[in-house]
Amino acid sequence: MASVSVARSGFRAGRVLARALLVGAVLAVLLLMPQAGLYYVRLADDVLIYVLLALGLNLVIGYAGLLDLGFVAFYAVGAYSYALLASPQFGIHLPFLVILPIGAALAACFGILLGIPVLPLRGDYLAIVTLGFGEIIRILLNNMDAVTGGPQGVMMIDVPRLAGYPLISPRGFYWLLLGICIIVGTLVLRLERSILGKAWAAIREDQDAARGIGINTVRVKLAAFAISASIGGLAGVIFASFQRYVSPESFTFNESILIVLIIVIGGVGNILGVITGAIALIVLPELLRGVAEYRMMAFGFVLAALIVLRPEGLVPRSFGPARLARWLFAP
């Protein structure tokens, strides 16, 4: 008996140690990332931008169950907000922290603008209309030369300043993005658990029954579109301030598809899945640089394999943050 309990407590101590090491490793990677080479920091910035985008789109696709294929439009609205309000284009030079909420609010307005006509639509039809919306925004940006600079885009965008310090290196952006991802991630998680999150889930499960219990599906859906779009806008503002150059080329349909893929491959409706998906889909093509011209083909194969092997995504919906916390801290 004694030896069994000793063995068990030894096993338990091992497990605690393993978990502590895991948490420590994740923290170390997050904190030491900026010390790595510039290439890696840039990659980390990229991952974080897509985490942010996917967190936003996941509200609509994962929580409310509405397939939106035009999410890049809100990213573009945010990016052009910064580009036009902090560049010589109109000679307006608003500070970064002022444009951040403006870009988010403007994107939210576009979210509602898109939301209203697609309210009665679901599934394939919704996907097609949102896809069209994404393209309309891109084509508008391409053709409104006088405002957006047309295909040439907007150049010489201001360097963003935070508390007086110019933010110019990928390292600085890493901290900014990490901070915003943590804040947005926390808010999104709290939204998911709130009564609104449950109302979204009800709409996803059975829209008609949701109405039957008194849920105003119009408002609840528009809230999803608006909040989701505002996160996309936030990501856009940061993207523009980081690139210091925007053009319609950055906001093609491919971007929307990439963000949807991140969610689907990572795990629909699960924040952990979204993060995992962003890491996987942004890092994977870099790892495949070794196979040069076959890169995209290999990427396609890996995606197909992932969907077949893990149809619920890398992290299934059931393994959410609460499960992770329980797993990490359970005795």
Place this chain on the structure above:
Amino acid sequence: MSFAFDHVTKRFGSVVAIGDVSMEFEPGLIYAIIGPNGAGKSTLVNMAAGSYSVTEGQILLDGRPLQGLKKYQIARAGLARTYQNIRLFDQMTVLENLEVALSPTELRHTWREVLVPPYATRAAARRRAACLQLLEEFGLADMADTHAELLPYGRQRMLEIARALISGPRVLLLDEPAAGLNSGETETLKHRLLRLRRPDRVMIVIEHDMELVMSLSDQIYVLHHGALLFCGSPAEVQANREVQEAYLGTDDDLDSIRELARHRRAGRGLRHETGVVAHHA
């Protein structure tokens, strides 16, 4: 409080599903609406809940017509329903299925819930306690964290009724609550439904199970071909010849039905025997 159908007609194209039906419901009583298949019972429920529009006439809750209100507004006005085919939120837990039904009053505090953690904790605890109490009454507390789709059929029915109740409705419409239940479950259902009687609540049950209808309801409305055939107490309905004919046909029909049943029984016996023979061979 009052609830009534006032000369309600529903036409689908040229088909009259409900023709000039008037019904009045007193709070505190349990009503049953019965009638053969196709009599228009579900059409009435669907009109009341706002799923169907009303062609003519009015459905009045507290003297106010429900027409023009959206489905969610009707629910918020205090009318809750269950469905003939159970409609739960399958991928949500039993508890969440109830919690989300509290959202009409809670949604406006969402921002507080997201931004003020202590408020969120309190709100979640309050919702949980209210829902758990009801789950307890419906014998579902032990499965509070199970996904609704994993519940056995009978308990799904109970959950659906609990979900309709959590908002404290003044009109409760139950569309065939006993469908698919075994006799033990039906008995439990009856006792639970009897306890749901409130002085300020109209309960309306649409049901085929006559034993349940007769033992449950205070007043019965009989529909036939979209028209009101009879209204009375269970005893009066049972004694009424017109109702019996609507349900079972005339005596002549009854004989032919019995004949048919005998044939079918005989046929099944025959098939069974040949099956046995085949097995032995």
